[in-house]
Amino acid sequence: MSTLLGVHDLHVGFGRDPQDNEVVKGVSFELAAGKTLAIVGESGSGKSVTALSVNRLVDFGGGRITRGTITLQRADGTAVDITAADEPALQRIRGREIGMIFQEPMTSLNPVHTVGAQIEEAFRLNRGLGGAAATRAAREALERVRIPDAAQRLKYYPHQLSGGMRQRVMIAMVLASNPRLLIADEPTTALDVTVQAQIMALLAELREELDMAMIFITHDIGLVAGIADDIMVMQHGVAVEQGKLDAVLDNPQHDYTRHLLKAVPHFTSGRAVRSDGGSPAVAPIVTVDNLAVRFPVAKGLFRRRSGAVHAVDGVDFDLRPGETLAIVGESGSGKSTTARAILGLVKATRGRIEAKAGRSGRPVQMVFQDPYASLNPRLTVEALLAEPAIAAGQRVDAKLRQRMVFLLERVGLTKDALSRYPHQFSGGQRQRLCIARALMLNPDVVVLDEAVSALDVSVQARVLELLIDLQHEFGLAYLFISHDMAVVERIAHRVAVMYAGQIVEIGKAAAVLGAPQHSYTKRLIAAVPAIERRRQHFSVDVTQVPSLVRPSGFEPPAARWREAGEDHRVRVEEVA
């Protein structure tokens, strides 16, 4: 095997003084033709900057390679040092030799050109095709990435396609040039887990077929297990550990690698569920009965109601004191709408939500996903924490301040935080502030809507620990909304799986995650990456989520349930 790419002592800096603002501080690696290297790290590790340096796109983001060499073996057999190449030479390398796909499929395609035009452009630039030949090539590329109805889809604009479809279009564009190296920068992070599995399967398949080398960048070390040959772990701009996949995963040498493998939540099919708490005998504190939330769809000139989006359609569950009930599902499943209905942020179309009067006037509080958006940037922490109390008619006095300090210290912050503003805290600290705020009125129930999803993986682990501690100390019940099965496994006593606005399976966490019964739950759990599943053969599955728009007057058939075990219910599937 010949070496395709050799990176030696790479340093990359930003700003006016790149030498003093280095983000990548001396990274070296080699990549053989046809092999896959995974670069793993959290935000700020320099993993993306390293990747963007390989095709010098880093220049356009204000970065500068300050030291080191990047040697690429070109298709014609010559070698080129990319750090020394000029822009015209780089333009011939980009696309033709090195293809790239990005994290954000929603913004990575040009909104004003059809996807066909964008794929054709790649064929024109890299293969010199034009006219009908380019169109035909574009159609074939779309077919190859398994987009149904390819000839029609060529005329679509990006906003008319789902995230998963757009990422396939990106891949089709890369295929235009048959590159020998593909850089994939977190290509599945913004996607649902079942869609992620489809994209991973596609990448694995194409890599085999085209004998393409790949640099795969991710924050999820579990995802790497399925696809990489080699692995490089980065932290603070340095490669702390690199080697063969099995060696690194089974016998990590560096503390940080061990931390990523052990402390960070990884999915283990229900073997890591909590063994504490959760008492099924007591009466529920929140009862949700036949909840439906529908948003009207208006059509035509006179806004006649033509139907409704059935976001939540007949959901029942009980939340018991002191337990964590996780609601899992993918985007559009209705899990967040359910949470928002419980808090009264959206109006329930039908159904009953009953919260027992608890320790305070507002027994249910909520923590939101985005710690940056859920704290008013113009208020001090003191004002932020005081808000629930003011709303409840309390006075801001010494006693209230005492409670603020108590809660701040309880969530791991100090008293001097009171006079500071949100932007002076990190994402994890902000989420701690949100938790403290939610506890100000001593609630019985906290609804956590994707509360750790926006955080870096190692911060995630610590916030989860905090949540479990607080649950014990204050006797809290959590309704934990999440798309992340690994996180859910760590915190849930019971799990409810939502799909297309309905709960399809609910029960003890170990049972639902370990022995799923419903076909959707099975598919979902099979798609979750896990360290133990090495070089997995992902199968390409193109199941689409059904439309939630229903005609006026539509009522779903009454759900029938079967008991799959003690405290484990599964919705009976209608055979089509």
Next chain:
Amino acid sequence: MALLRAVMRHPSGRIGAAIIALFLILALMGAVGLTPHDPLKQFVVDRMKGPSGTYWFGTDLLGRDTFSRLMLGIGESFLIAFASVAIAATAGTLIGLFAAWWGHLWDGILMRIMDVLLAFPAILLALLIVAIQGPGVMTSITAIGIVYTPIFARVARAPALALKAREFVEAARTFGSTQRYILTRHLLLNLIAPLTVTITLALAWSLLTESGLSFLGLGSQPPAPSLGVMLAESKSMMTRSPWLMLFPGLTIMLAILGFNLLGDALRDILDPRTQERRA
């Protein structure tokens, strides 16, 4: 204070602030009578003199000192600008805020009314109001105030709508915070940054409109010195004494430039995107 320091670090902010400060000082001195000459007194023997040690910017057809008149003219222009922008900013912000908050029908009604006002060119709308009220300082203030109200309504409405959907407003609802608390603490407080920029730029537009009105003879009335009037009077004497046109022209331009530069600097400083880049 942090904002002021940031403005002084910004190159165009520094220049803009310096120009405005200079003009404010000149206007204040003019207002308390600290002018080199009496701006209304006619030095009959010294008519149409060029710039000199006695008359720094020369004299006009009636022998009045141009520099002294400019000092008063700046004062009047600034007074009209500040007063009219205060009206426009207050009315427009409240309209935009409530349109965004109430939404639905109210949003439609309020914003369509603003669209109606926007359909008239600024000078024309001002002319119409002058026709109703008769020219004068108060008319100019009302007219310009009304002209720029819809702009503030739009500037306030867009971020107010965005803020309304932000998670901290949703969080406030889950606590049961009052509408007044949410409107003042969560919306208005966060509107200050975009409004500061618009206020500064609106001061520039309002100077432009005011001097245009008085240039057409429909703003401040003579003998009160006004930049637009002075410029209009200079037209017939342009070839003989170009400085009569040059100095008022430069003064208006500099004043507008000052606010434009400051507005640009404030936009750079307060723009969340540049803040993120710096962080």
Next chain:
Amino acid sequence: MNYITQRLLTFPLVLLGVSLLVFFAIRLVPGDAIIAMLGTEAGLLTDAQRESLAAYFGLDQPIIVQYGRWLAGLFEGNLGISVIYGKPVLEVILMRFPLTLELALLSMLIALVVGIPAGVFAATRADRPSDLAVRVFAMLGQSTPSFVVGLLLIYFLSVVFRALPAMGSFTPLFVDPIGNLSQMILPAITLGLSFAAAVTRISRSAMLDVLSDDYVRTARSKGASQRDVVWRHALPNALIPVVTLSGVEFGYLLGGAVIVEQIFALPGLGRLTLDAISQRDYPLVQGAVLFIAFNFLVVNLIVDLAYAALDPRIRLGGK
């Protein structure tokens, strides 16, 4: 609801508001309507003549009825009779409109031809000396009032070249193109300068935003050249704010550039309105103001349709 139908539906609504505002604003003018219509000559009327005139014009009817009649007249193109000219208001306006339209078109042409390339040029060289130069010129251009620019142009032309553009009467383009253009070029430059400055500034900032978007990076990763990236990928996305600004400015210019027409003694719509106001020709004021606002709304409607043409997300709806 579809974006375009929504625009088409609000258009008559706003137009109705405009007509209401104009109608009632004129009735706010001090003095009674007869004086307003006839000017000083009204003083010569006897009381009986007054009453019969009032009945003739329907002024004895409730104001809502008056408004209804006026509005009905509008649909037939009847804007009343001008007091100064003694002719139908619409005729007087349409006589002045070609000049105003030509001036507005010329100014916009100058603004777009200068402004867009300058803005794109500056954005691709952000923070370099050439960018700084463009920004300084644009800033100065935007800060100089049109009457200062106009007076300076006239001064330099008359003092340096000892020549003055033809003033007073207007030479139509189809009659004498050279004479027409030599008459229009200075006012067009005067108006085009600040317009071009505004276009430059907005194109620059829009391009800067767009150039840091993800799809531009995608285009580069495909191996697209800088030229392709700028003109094919970035510019179409940066045009919306430019179209918005140009539409608004053009719409206002169609209302007549009062000050520039005054300086260059051009008989356009702006001066017509100004004269009508100063001579208290209220039917003409009413008609002209309505006509101007109508033009502005039409231009805005075209701009809204242009958005749909430029951006498939607006055209086709969706997220």
